[in-house]
Amino acid sequence: MYDTIIIGGSYAGLSAGLALARFRRRILIIDDGNPCNKNTKESHNFVGHDGESPSSIIKSVKSQLLQYETVDFLHDSVSEVHAFSEYCSATFRNNKVFHARKLLLACGITDLLPPIEGFGDCWGISIIDCPYCHGYEFRDKKAVVLGTLKKVKKIVTLLKPLHADIDVIEPSPPLGHKEEGFNIAADSHIDNFYSAIKSIRHKNGLVQSIIFQNDETKSTDLIYAPRPFELSGNLHAQLGCKKTKHGYISVNKKQLTSVRHVYACGDNSNLLRSISSAVYSGTKAGMMINSALAVEHERT
């Protein structure tokens, strides 16, 4: 019986693990090696690591965490989870089952990229959704914003210190009445957004131009693109965790989900997507789980 099983060993999960390990909690972290920012060569806006590659940040965090004697780490995938009245369980792909007093979902989210030729190759390199993460590296370069009526003005104003040359491509028909834009939940209407684009011409992930269905082209160096997402995997659904109206796992101030003993942290429960937010909510989840374990121990 572990104190906590953490599913997802990226920024959020490892941060939670560190807080728990420092209280000698027996933890098992499982990760199948598929973080959302894997396409990106350099990570930015994370203090102390600006410009470092995402994998090198993870590598150093992991090596520090594994120094703690109560931490187990497995490179594997969890396919099934249960929360019972006194404990939780996690089943691996090979049907091996582990038990713990608490479960932490740090599985992240999955971006649903449109099936446009070249889009995936440029995603996280020169097609981005977060100007704080990658905008500065393209300062003074031409940028295109794929924006909706509601969001365009706000985003263009925000981007002015970075780009003098900004073009906006609006979806047709306009989607202005909905909650689209950056960080929107999966929505079939988003398909309309990209339907006018045939392909993205690029060199090694660096956008050169957008080719439209009518064969018109628009040259650009960078594309700011909203993308729908879904929560990675279905473990939250298996457990019956409630979701927010934006499609995230609903958590309270202690990162506790609507299901007893089950916590969530990182992108799956946080609107402000960044490594520092994932680290913050992961650390908080670790501290809150630790204090719940301490209180429960006192009672028994």
Ligand SMILES: Cc1cc2nc3c(=O)[nH]c(=O)nc-3n(C[C@H](O)[C@H](O)[C@H](O)COP(=O)(O)OP(=O)(O)OC[C@H]3O[C@@H](n4cnc5c(N)ncnc54)[C@H](O)[C@@H]3O)c2cc1C
């Ligand atoms: C292209 C791109 C570039 C970005 N660039 C930046 C940047 O420069 N700066 C910045 O601050 N933020 C950046 N971000 C945001 C940042 O990467 C995320 O906020 C952060 O990775 C969230 O951390 P997380 O731990 O919640 O999720 P993730 O990092 O996505 O990790 C989730 C982990 O859970 C694992 N997992 C999921 N399901 C299971 C399962 N069933 N069993 C086992 N393991 C599982 C996955 O393999 C993965 O390793 C970027 C995001 C994207 C998409």
